[in-house]
Amino acid sequence: xxxxxxxxxxxxxxxxxxxxxxxxxxxxxxxxxxxxxxxxxxxxxxxxxxxxxxxxxxxxxxxxxxxxxxxxxxxxxxxxxxxxxxxxxxxxxxxxxxxxxxxxxxxxxxxxxxxxxxxxxxxxxxxxxxxxxxxxxxxxxxxxxxxxxxxxxxxxxxxxxxxxxxxxxxxxxxxxxxxxxxxxxxxxxxxxxxxxxxxxxxxxxxxxxxxxxxxxxxxxxxxxxxxxxxxxxxxxxxxxxxxxxxxxxxxxxxxxxxxxxxxxxxxxxxxxxxx
Numbered sequence: 001x002x003x004x005x006x007x008x009x010x011x012x013x014x015x016x017x018x019x020x021x022x023x024x025x026x027x028x029x030x031x032x033x034x035x036x037x038x039x040x041x042x043x044x045x046x047x048x049x050x051x052x053x054x055x056x057x058x059x060x061x062x063x064x065x066x067x068x069x070x071x072x073x074x075x076x077x078x079x080x081x082x083x084x085x086x087x088x089x090x091x092x093x094x095x096x097x098x099x100x101x102x103x104x105x106x107x108x109x110x111x112x113x114x115x116x117x118x119x120x121x122x123x124x125x126x127x128x129x130x131x132x133x134x135x136x137x138x139x140x141x142x143x144x145x146x147x148x149x150x151x152x153x154x155x156x157x158x159x160x161x162x163x164x165x166x167x168x169x170x171x172x173x174x175x176x177x178x179x180x181x182x183x184x185x186x187x188x189x190x191x192x193x194x195x196x197x198x199x200x201x202x203x204x205x206x207x208x209x210x211x212x213x214x215x216x217x218x219x220x221x222x223x224x225x226x227x228x229x230x231x232x233x234x235x236x237x238x239x240x241x242x243x244x245x246x247x248x249x250x251x252x253x254x255x256x257x258x259x260x261x262x263x264x265x266x267x268x269x270x271x272x273x274x275x
Contacts, residue, residue: 113265114143120181120263121146127177136170145187145260148174149242152191152212152255159199161211163219171216175224178261182225185267187232187260188217193251194238210235216257230267 121141128134128148138149155167163171178186190209202208210233217233220226243250 109265110143113263116263116265117141117143117146120261123180124148124177124261131173131177133170133173133177137174144266145262148178148259148261150174150257150259151252152257153252155216155257156212159197159202159208161202161208161215163215168219171219172223174259175220178220178259179224179226181261182227183230183267184264185230185232185262186220186226187234187262188213188220189233189258189260190214190216190235191240191254191256191258192238193254194241194245195251204237206235206237208235209237212257216259220259 118141121139124146125134125139128137128139136150136154140147140149150170154170155163157164190211190213192205192209194205197205197208199208202211213233213235217231221228221231238245238254241250241254242256243253245251245254
């Protein structure tokens with residue numbers, strides 16, 4: 001039996017080679033993009049984009065999605081948009097890193113400031129005890145300052161801003177206590193209870209508290225070597241109570257004068273604000 005003559009194969013490359021070629025081109029484009037995006041050198045990325053843009057089409061048979069619906073098709077005609085996307089991503093990462101670094105610095109700053117305030121408070125408490133004032137003042141602190149709380153009844157008669165005769169000695173001793181912080185900013189605040197004042201001299205509790213703070217401040221300037229410009233005074237009226245105004249005891253605690261000795265960290269901030 002005679003063998004059947006085989007048919008000649010069709011001319012040209014087999015059909016599967018076209019598909020295979022497309023696949024290889026896609027893989028090549030994919031790895032080139034990965035290489036370009038893995039580098040943080042924007043100049044090199046620009047060179048890769050320019051090289052691919054000037055080359056022949058590497059995606060002749062379709063496209064691939066790149067971020068937010070953008071398509072790369074007919075070669076690399078839209079790679080310049082990928083460059084902008086890459087730069088924006090780098091900028092966002094940089095801003096995020098800067099924010100984290102700033103937060104860490106602020107936390108460290110607050111920690112160091114609180115530590116200094118604590119050390120100042122310990123020293124002030126020792127001085128208060130040495131001068132025998134522990135039953136007349138209260139000492140507390142936070143990250144900004146150490147606060148010395150003086151009962152207003154020890155300093156002023158009701159409805160008045162002139163110091164009582166026995167108050168001069170108390171404030172003079174307080175001046176000796178805080179005198180070692182001559183370079184720090186010191187703020188004197190006057191406070192009252194919420195009982196309305198009836199006086200032709202003082203319009204309301206705000207005005208009374210302001211005059212009381214100023215009286216204490218002026219006397220501290222006289223009896224200490226602290227730079228006069230480092231003193232500040234303010235009247236806070238009835239708006240920052242530390243006790244219940246509904247009881248006589250609470251109102252007595254709210255009638256007070258507070259001396260805030262800012263630590264070196266926040267003294268510098270206050271100086272900058274004043275300038």
